Amino acid sequence: MKKAAFKVLSPTAILGYGFPEESFRRGIEKKPDVIAVDAGSTDPGPYYLGIGKSFTSRPAVKRDLEFMLEGAMKLSIPCIIGSAGGSGAKKHVAWTESIIREIAGERGYTFRMAVIHADVSKKDVIRAMRKGKVRPLYPAPEITPDEVSKSVRIVAQMGVEPLYEALDRNCRVILCGRCYDPIPFVAPALQKGYDEGLAIHMGKILECAAIAAAPGSGSDCVMGTLFEDCFELESLNEQRQFTRLSTAAHTLYEKTDPYALAGPGGLLDLRETRFEALEGGRARVTGTKFVPAKPYTVKLEGVKHAGFRTISIAGIRDPILIGTIDSVLDTIRTKVKEATGFAGSILFHVYGKNAVMGAQEPEKDSTPCELGLVMEVIAGSQQEANHVCSFVRSTLLHFGYPGRISTAGNLALLYSPSDVPCGEVYVFNVYHLMEVDDPKKLFPVNVYEVRP
Amino acid sequence: MNTVPLTEVAAVIRSKNAGPYELTVDIMFKNESDYLSLKKINYFNKELFAELYGIPVGRVMKVVYFDPAFAVKCTMVRSTVSGAPGDTDIYGAQQHAPLLKLRVRPHEKIGRRTTRSKRGAATASADPKRSEGPHA
Numbered sequence: 001m002k003k004a005a006f007k008v009l010s011p012t013a014i015l016g017y018g019f020p021e022e023s024f025r026r027g028i029e030k031k032p033d034v035i036a037v038d039a040g041s042t043d044p045g046p047y048y049l050g051i052g053k054s055f056t057s058r059p060a061v062k063r064d065l066e067f068m069l070e071g072a073m074k075l076s077i078p079c080i081i082g083s084a085g086g087s088g089a090k091k092h093v094a095w096t097e098s099i100i101r102e103i104a105g106e107r108g109y110t111f112r113m114a115v116i117h118a119d120v121s122k123k124d125v126i127r128a129m130r131k132g133k134v135r136p137l138y139p140a141p142e143i144t145p146d147e148v149s150k151s152v153r154i155v156a157q158m159g160v161e162p163l164y165e166a167l168d169r170n171c172r173v174i175l176c177g178r179c180y181d182p183i184p185f186v187a188p189a190l191q192k193g194y195d196e197g198l199a200i201h202m203g204k205i206l207e208c209a210a211i212a213a214a215p216g217s218g219s220d221c222v223m224g225t226l227f228e229d230c231f232e233l234e235s236l237n238e239q240r241q242f243t244r245l246s247t248a249a250h251t252l253y254e255k256t257d258p259y260a261l262a263g264p265g266g267l268l269d270l271r272e273t274r275f276e277a278l279e280g281g282r283a284r285v286t287g288t289k290f291v292p293a294k295p296y297t298v299k300l301e302g303v304k305h306a307g308f309r310t311i312s313i314a315g316i317r318d319p320i321l322i323g324t325i326d327s328v329l330d331t332i333r334t335k336v337k338e339a340t341g342f343a344g345s346i347l348f349h350v351y352g353k354n355a356v357m358g359a360q361e362p363e364k365d366s367t368p369c370e371l372g373l374v375m376e377v378i379a380g381s382q383q384e385a386n387h388v389c390s391f392v393r394s395t396l397l398h399f400g401y402p403g404r405i406s407t408a409g410n411l412a413l414l415y416s417p418s419d420v421p422c423g424e425v426y427v428f429n430v431y432h433l434m435e436v437d438d439p440k441k442l443f444p445v446n447v448y449e450v451r452p
Numbered sequence: 453m454n455t456v457p458l459t460e461v462a463a464v465i466r467s468k469n470a471g472p473y474e475l476t477v478d479i480m481f482k483n484e485s486d487y488l489s490l491k492k493i494n495y496f497n498k499e500l501f502a503e504l505y506g507i508p509v510g511r512v513m514k515v516v517y518f519d520p521a522f523a524v525k526c527t528m529v530r531s532t533v534s535g536a537p538g539d540t541d542i543y544g545a546q547q548h549a550p551l552l553k554l555r556v557r558p559h560e561k562i563g564r565r566t567t568r569s570k571r572g573a574a575t576a577s578a579d580p581k582r583s584e585g586p587h588a
Contacts, residue, residue, distance in 0.1 A: 042472050045535025045542045139473045139513070139529040245480075248520035249464070252478045256470045256527045258518045275520050306537065345537050358540055360505050360531065362550045378537050427536045428472045 006189045006226040007032040009071070009236075010206040013218035015039035015064055015081060015096075016056030019209075023221035023236040028071045030223060030236075035068050036184035038207040039096065040083020042428075043254075046303040050152055050426030052091030062099045069103055072172055073111065080163070080174045080184035082207075087301075088118050088178030089155050097175060101450060108452045111173060114166030115446045118155045118177030120300060122148055124442075125434065133435040137299065140431035147304075147429055154302035154430055159264030162443035163187035169447055177443070178301065180263045181207040189226050196290035200268055202231040204261065205250055205285075212250035213240040230286040232278065241281025248275040264299070265439060266292040295435040298442065302430025307344065308382040309422040310389035314411035316371040320403050321410055325350060325371065328401045336395055342379070342388045349374040373411070382421055389419050455555035461486045464523075467547040472534035474513065475544045476527040477501075479551065487522035489559035496524045504550040507531070 009032035012019045016039070027035075044055040054061070065081075072079035085092020097115060104111070126145040128134050136142050148154075155178035166174045167188055176184060182203025189199045202224045205212045210220035213235045221236040233242040251258045251270060261268040272287040316322060329348045336346060351372030354361040375392050379385035397411050404410075436442060459465065464480040479496070481487035490496065498512040505512075511529040518525060532539040541547055 042534070043469055043543050045539075046472070047535060137471070137473075245521060248518075249478075249480055249523060252476075252480075252518060252521060252523055252525050254468050254470050254476065255525075256474060256476060257514060257516055258521075258523075258525060259516065273520065347538060349540065356540055356546050357549065358531065360507070360547070360550070362504070362506070362553070425537065428533055431471065431473060 003192070003194060003228045006192065006194060008185050008189070008202070008206055008224045008226070009035045009221065010185060010209045010224065011035065011037060011068060011221045012064060013038070013207070013209040013211050014041065014056065016054070016061040017219045018060060018064060019067075019219050019221050020237060021067070024067050024071070026236045027221050027223055028075065031075060032077065032223065034078050034080060034185075034188050035071055036080040036082070036206070037064070037068065038082045038179075038181050038184060040086050040088050040178060040181075042301060044086065046426040046428045047424070049087035049089060049155065049301065050303040050305065051424055052087075052089060052153070054086040054092060054095060056086060058095075058099065061096065062103065065099055066103055066107075069100070069109065069173070070107070073109055076172075078167065078172060078174060078188060080176070080187060082176050082179035082181065082184035084175055084177060087155065088176070089153050090117055090119050090177070093117060093175060093177050100173060100175065104450045105452050110449070110451050112169065112171045113173040113175060113448050113450050114169065114171040115448065116158065116162050116166065116174070116176045116443050117446075118158050118179065118443055120154045120156045120434075120442055122151055122154060125154060125300065125302075125430070128434050134300070134432050136432050140428075143429065143432070148302070150304040151302035151430055152305055152426070154300055156298040156300050156434065156442050157264060158443045159183065159296075159298065159439050160187050160190050161439040162445055164191055165440075165445045166447065167191050171447060173450070180299075182263070185224070194226050195228070196266075197268060197288040198229075198231050198285070199226055200263065200290060201270070201273070201285060201288040202226055202233075204268070205233060205247065208250065208253065210235060210237070210240055211253070212242065212246055214243050214246040215240060216246070230284050232282050232284050234280070234282040238281075242277075242283035244275045244277040244283060247283040247285065262293075265296045266290055295437075296439050297433040297435050298439070300430050300432045300434050301428070303426040304429040306425045306427045307378045307380055308385045309425045310377050310379075310382070310385040310419055311422060312375045312389055312393045312419045313414045314373050314375070314393075314418075315414065316373055316410065317369070317412060318406050318410070319369070320405065321401060322367065322371055324401060324403065325353070328396075328399065331401075332392060332396045332399060336388065336392050339395075340388055340391055342384075344380065344384070344388070345376070345378040346388065346392060347376040347378070349376065378425055382423065386419060386421055393418055455557045458554040458556050459552055461556065461558060465548050465551050467544055469530070469534055469544040470527055473530055474527050475530045475547055476525060477548055477551065479524045481522040484522050486558040490556060491517045491524075492559075495556060496526065501526045501528065504554070
């Protein structure tokens with residue numbers, strides 16, 4: 001028997017990025033089989049995994065979830081959230097869970113919720129490493145067990161398997177820690193036996209919501225409909241549409257190779273994929289294949305602590321100083337290090353010169369009329385970073401560089417206070433594939449009855 | 453002058469992280485024939501990107517032509533891991549500038565602009581970089 005159409009509503013590219021109420025309402029009217037959202041990304045950098053906070057704001061996440069929960073309750077369908085809180089570690093999941101419980105309390109909802117964690121202990125990673133089951137994801141470097149032990153937090157991207165138990169137990173809400181991005185969108189369809197290649201490819205597009213439509217948007221709703229031999233995409237806002245090109249082009253987004261997209265348990269092969277436009281601003285995709293990989297691997301993401309940062313921001317408008325800025329900044333760095341005995345990092349970001357592209361900047365010889373300068377200090381403690389940054393700022397402010405005629409001060413400081421403590425600095429130190437025997441084992445499923 | 457700015461024939465020129473260790477740039481062409489003519493001569497290759505970005509060829513991981521989107525993608529090793537001290541572009545979203553000054557010579561355009569253009573096309577195919585270097 002032919003499988004029925006399976007509809008997936010994707011409200012927004014990242015939980016907390018928002019969406020027009022009208023688009024969402026139109027999506028609900030079309031009676032989707034699941035509402036799913038991706039909340040995570042490594043794009044905002046290592047800080048958020050390290051500190052345990054989200055890169056989105058609580059009121060924004062709550063607003064999006066209110067609509068999604070209301071829709072899921074009304075239609076009695078699952079609401080699935082992937083990579084909760086941005087990085088998907090326990091702290092991030094707990095933060096999102098508290099918002100869901102708050103909404104349930106305010107709205108008087110009663111439902112069953114699964115919470116699936118994705119944290120991996122350093123001990124488990126090191127044990128797997130010693131068995132040769134951990135390898136770097138090039139160009140991440142090889143690392144030692146000692147380096148792993150420096151991580152403050154490690155998560156693994158779950159595949160679809162841990163979600164099956166939550167679906168079997170009829171959970172209204174499935175809150176996942178770090179997750180391969182397409183998974184929340186396709187778990188129910190995969191459980192029903194839909195084609196893996198098509199389902200996961202559809203999930204890859206839906207996880208970015210309307211980014212793949214034209215004009216693209218990270219904060220608008222789209223619907224994906226999975227059939228036995230193809231999937232279709234439609235915008236839920238009449239101002240956008242899926243074109244053949246916008247749909248095909250999305251396959252390139254943030255990926256290394258559009259023909260082979262690797263994930264937990266296998267890769268998507270797009271060499272035979274066909275994209276076509278349909279009437280009504282929709283697009284159809286066929287031909288994508290899933291190639292299972294043995295052994296099953298999951299991607300690990302870990303960060304370590306790398307000090308504390310303080311910055312100071314100023315403008316420079318004096319053409320004489322602008323003309324000699326590089327050598328002045330070198331001198332300041334040396335002077336401050338000598339005066340303080342500081343062994344950490346003093347960095348200068350010269351906006352207007354090469355702050356964005358650094359050594360890769362092709363236009364090396366342009367002379368702007370003003371420069372933006374960010375002075376940055378990374379030290380072993382916040383106190384030390386504050387102290388050294390203050391010294392950098394004051395030394396540069398009054399430095400008598402050769403040719404100087406503006407003797408009252410060298411910097412247009414932007415703020416009072418002039419220095420901003422930024423807190424902890426983290427760096428990625430684990431970005432590896434780990435072989436697992438059981439794709440469910442790392443990701444425990446806990447089921448709760450949520451009551452107002 | 454029978455080269456055209458890449459910005460004239462491309463609809464999208466962008467850069468972004470592909471994970472914290474990689475930078476990927478996409479060029480999507482407005483029409484298939486410009487795309488195919490440049491693909492045919494393998495105009496976009498590892499050496500070109502290495503020169504544009506002033507990095508060793510070994511740090512250019514992959515150049516892929518993607519026909520369904522009339523697109524070329526190049527993925528490079530990030531000079532600094534995203535968010536590590538010294539990184540200047542956490543999302544990698546503003547690293548496409550070297551491509552904006554590039555001039556290319558799609559066969560189509562040559563055909564349109566100069567009637568006897570076979571020689572120009574042949575030159576481009578033999579050594580696309582000599583006459584159309586990134587800093588030209």
